[in-house]
Amino acid sequence: MIVDCAIYEDGKRRDGKVDLEHAYSERGRQNAFVWIGLYEPTAEEFESIKSEFELHPLAVEDAIHAHQRPKLEVFDDMVLLVLKPARYVDPTEVIELGELLVFLGHDYVITVRHGEASALQAVREELDSDPARMRGGPGAVLHAILDRVVDDYGPAIEGLEEDIDQVEAELFSPERSNPGERIYRLLREVLAFRRACAPLVDPVQKLAAGHFDQIDPATRDYFRDVNDHLIRARDQLDGMHDLLTSSLQANLAQVGIRQNEDMRRISAWVAIIAVPTAVAGIYGMNFEHMPELDWTYGYPAVLVAMLVICTSLYVYFRRAGWL
Amino acid sequence: MIVDCAIYEDGKRRDGKVDLEHAYSERGRQNAFVWIGLYEPTAEEFESIKSEFELHPLAVEDAIHAHQRPKLEVFDDMVLLVLKPARYVDPTEVIELGELLVFLGHDYVITVRHGEASALQAVREELDSDPARMRGGPGAVLHAILDRVVDDYGPAIEGLEEDIDQVEAELFSPERSNPGERIYRLLREVLAFRRACAPLVDPVQKLAAGHFDQIDPATRDYFRDVNDHLIRARDQLDGMHDLLTSSLQANLAQVGIRQNEDMRRISAWVAIIAVPTAVAGIYGMNFEHMPELDWTYGYPAVLVAMLVICTSLYVYFRRAGWL
């Protein structure tokens, strides 16, 4: 589906709706470039774009089928960047990963979006209102998109961090929840997220080092800044991975300790009740000569004795922390 | 066993059955090459091929004995690529690994297959019907085979992923299965699979970088694409390894928690039954003066009391989540 198609001249978006054919005819002009935005295009929808911009068939395949790893590839004079935008979905504690492909030539940008996690619309609007920045050409668009995608990692990571804080609190709380499953699921999200962001470090590093002449040298520092945030995200995810692995292990000990507490409590009660049972058994024996049985207050005395023993045991266990 | 032997001229397969001797005599021609396919050949079967193409004795040894690690080797003007095709066998949840050796010269391709996991036949048929592609010569055949082998990693990995999803569901399900063995066995498959695919990354990277003049420079991008899929496969296997290791650990906690639940349930019942036993013991004592014993409704009163105590305990334990 074609989401948006626009011609930019001297950084300004030309007014009115532009269709593909029109865009093709205008892209040769000085200081002009075309930005075409697509959403999960079919092979048919992509056909005309492919032939107009002479895109490499492998790049086209990537654009249509998605499920690529994040990467930066150079095909002759075209650069293809594959990004994985991330969005934290709170109720399910899941990181939703989309896919975003950016084809970059000297006079065109083609963005292909898969999944819901990315918000290209906002980037487009921001850029439309900032002609100075758009004068930087396709490279400026690439930076804006990359910057947004990486910036959006921030809240996603914060979402995970909050979950981890909750899990930690749960882990050592006196209440007997079992955060094992939650820890494991967070671990899975962290691993998937890391795989979505870590492979970008190298490509963005190359963009910052100015390896590509599609990119304006003046934007080097900006790409370096993006890379910085990327490395920070990766390091935070690594730290989370370490923490979650350790908390799986800590959880084991907590489970063992709670088991211990339960067992002690149960056995304390069993011990308390075993004493009157034994005493009653003794006075239930049928010996001829059991003087206590004939005492007037034998029965209440024994009852009191039982009560005293049970209470003493209860107090003792209480003090020992078993009850 | 010789599976197939054909001469390709200008990308087109010459009609009719071709025997080895004929193939040898034709390979010198312009734009022609020979493709010989073998299946678990014996040393005798391989002898004539070895002498015709002057294959290195070490390469021949590899072809006959198999059990090599995936690798790319250069012997003078011949390239030997050893691949490990993989196939997911569902009922046993096992990755079946075959072995495929490709000898590549300027005018010949010799493929040697061990085990069942590879489907060279399909590749051959596809290429036979695409002369344009076959005009690329032996390098095109190599790419087609490599592409198929690596593409086939996809479903194998998906098979494992589905198993892991099932294992995860089992791990945290309220039913008391023990997925420990299944996790361990999946881990073993993942490790073996990884050893079959990861060592290929470097060689294919070299093919993509155009280190070998047996390979047409125009196919560079295609080898890079294959490498991309290879790296993706390796990363996915690494992720699975991480997940399975963590799930072994999570399983430990689950085992502990279930143990805890069982123990609490059992002990709750024991506690419930211990109370009437103790009470009965008390009224079984033989004291002379136990007024309750003479009451008309003493017996039913005690029975009711027992019932009330047991029911209360039951309700209490139920609420505490112990039953």
Add this chain to the structure above:
Amino acid sequence: MIVDCAIYEDGKRRDGKVDLEHAYSERGRQNAFVWIGLYEPTAEEFESIKSEFELHPLAVEDAIHAHQRPKLEVFDDMVLLVLKPARYVDPTEVIELGELLVFLGHDYVITVRHGEASALQAVREELDSDPARMRGGPGAVLHAILDRVVDDYGPAIEGLEEDIDQVEAELFSPERSNPGERIYRLLREVLAFRRACAPLVDPVQKLAAGHFDQIDPATRDYFRDVNDHLIRARDQLDGMHDLLTSSLQANLAQVGIRQNEDMRRISAWVAIIAVPTAVAGIYGMNFEHMPELDWTYGYPAVLVAMLVICTSLYVYFRRAGWL
């Protein structure tokens, strides 16, 4: 907030209070430089500094928003170093991490401090009283700050080491504490601390290797010395990480062993009390012909027998180490 602003000429601080405008006008002089210290500045406060020193907008953003990873960046003729000072807070066993940004040009140093963990004031006073050292210019200030920050890692690490010693003692003490939570929390501190100090090793290594002409070559050895301490800190933190991970595991075994001890103790008592209960049950049977029941000393004999059995069991369990 502007904390301090001073002009240094030939290493000596010019007397009297200096405001920003004055400082700007004086910075062109021979052998003079300006040192401006800020504390969590707002964008407005930073505006004039930014335009006077022509700071890069990205560097300015870092200065205002903080939450950077430690890094060294070069913008044209300005060097930006981001440091993470650390302070050990004893009662909570937490490493408090601040953030310190140093902008370094040929004739200015701008320090921006976030959080409380750093004590720039002390560094400034020390330098003010050592004109010889200050003659080294902005590079000397950078070294002094870096040296202090890294030196302050020492006590923070010692604080953690002491905690780890306590945790180890607790881990294997006969008392039944559960150091699991404390181990985990220390682990989290160690990981965060490591992330604050390890990324500095590379930048400081570059400072020592003399990559930057803002830094006087004569101070190379000093930066190398700082780097040495930095590497030592990182290695110590790595060692702690290893130890804490192992102690999480050792804790598991301790928990299991204590559980075992408790279970044996409880069951020993249950066994001791089960014997008189069984004996009493036997003599409570209603058989016509039970000769013992008629014996004059039957009852006391049974009581004594019970006592002897219980005592023997007690002694036996005691000797076996179960009680």
Add this chain to the structure above:
Amino acid sequence: MIVDCAIYEDGKRRDGKVDLEHAYSERGRQNAFVWIGLYEPTAEEFESIKSEFELHPLAVEDAIHAHQRPKLEVFDDMVLLVLKPARYVDPTEVIELGELLVFLGHDYVITVRHGEASALQAVREELDSDPARMRGGPGAVLHAILDRVVDDYGPAIEGLEEDIDQVEAELFSPERSNPGERIYRLLREVLAFRRACAPLVDPVQKLAAGHFDQIDPATRDYFRDVNDHLIRARDQLDGMHDLLTSSLQANLAQVGIRQNEDMRRISAWVAIIAVPTAVAGIYGMNFEHMPELDWTYGYPAVLVAMLVICTSLYVYFRRAGWL
């Protein structure tokens, strides 16, 4: 002890017994070299060899004291290769590691063997009967020895693999063995074996790359082949290490699950027996008015009731998988 001493001319072994002095005098000849084999030589035995071949004192020390790590060293025009032959000893499931030092000059090979794990005799016999190969000089001898040592790693690794298969079967078998100790001991063997073979990869890589002019360039491919086997051995050992570590963890879960089963079984029986005890207690109470006691069939009715309850519980537990 001097095991063998021979002069080879044009690849052929000179007939008759050769003593050291004779060998020394002949080594200058064209196309001739000397091969001296020693077994755990003393310093005295080695003295004459040392002075004749001007061996470096450090190399000599290595030869006599053994306990070196595998390595390749160059002393002027002499190459010293230290190998660790391995042999799998079945009954004890141990990898026996020997030590083999090869001193290699242009016209001599000196082999020093420590321990029993290597079978140089077989290599020597094979080479004696293959003059074509021996014409390659000392380099050919080196290759033959290296090839044999690395080939012998194969069966040793297979031995370990079989043990691991057995351990896996044991791990998940319904029988309650504890493979913990066996896993641990195999892990120790794998680690020691890996230390014996992995450090060789680099040196043999250098031999294959033709860094040494004592080695005939024509044998490059052969050394590469050896290296391939070496890398394969190392990778297999790494895989085993991973598997054994995971199986230690899986064993923990198995132990926990068995514990759970035992506990449930025991407690099921205790529950079954607790019911008749309680019922009997009730009818053992001494109330005046207990109508059941006077019924003619009260006693058998209660017995039958007890039996029914116990049987029902038994069937119930059986179905729940607790018995």
Add this chain to the structure above:
Amino acid sequence: MIVDCAIYEDGKRRDGKVDLEHAYSERGRQNAFVWIGLYEPTAEEFESIKSEFELHPLAVEDAIHAHQRPKLEVFDDMVLLVLKPARYVDPTEVIELGELLVFLGHDYVITVRHGEASALQAVREELDSDPARMRGGPGAVLHAILDRVVDDYGPAIEGLEEDIDQVEAELFSPERSNPGERIYRLLREVLAFRRACAPLVDPVQKLAAGHFDQIDPATRDYFRDVNDHLIRARDQLDGMHDLLTSSLQANLAQVGIRQNEDMRRISAWVAIIAVPTAVAGIYGMNFEHMPELDWTYGYPAVLVAMLVICTSLYVYFRRAGWL
């Protein structure tokens, strides 16, 4: 404290006691050098040495305060090597680490020792009696010291290995010791020892590669030999680390298995005693019509029945391995 001060000419130690001033005046001579040995010097004691040899203030600080990591530093024409001698202290199973600093110039060696773990005295005596070796100058002294320190790692590692062997034996012994604490403490020693020796590999590698002209090229092979021992020590420590980590895990399983055994034993006894209790309860019921009660041999028959049941259960449990 100055421990020793001597002048060496042509490798021979000049007779008589030499004080510092004298040593200073003689160091300019041909083929002569000074060796000054210090033990934990104060800043004052070190002052004259510092000014005579123009030592770098940072190097001096290191010498006085110690607590450096092992390293090699070059200050102009002076080399500073920091070593960590190790000594195994048997009763406490601790590796005692000292610190040894060697300042090396063209005509002087200054050794500074901290802690007790190093035995420089022996090295000095050995060298004093070997003028040929001492003719190598300061570099020969450096080698002798380094060689001794690294050689001394051998017995320390052996001490740890013996401990690990004992721990392994304890781990799987039928006796119920808990080697958890010992494993953990050994792990801590191994980690500390590794940190003391591994960082030396790189510097000694540089010494062997002849990067420093203070070192006689002829001693290259000797430094390489030292490095070999160093790498061996590091690899052994790595292996120990792996083993100890695995044994922590194996210990967990052992703890679980012992727990299981205890529980089965206890519950077997409880089951044995529960049966006569239940039987006695039955015959303690007060039914009118219980024919067995009137039998003459009812009582002994029941006693015998109880005994038979208990014995059968005992034999059964014994056979099942529960008792």
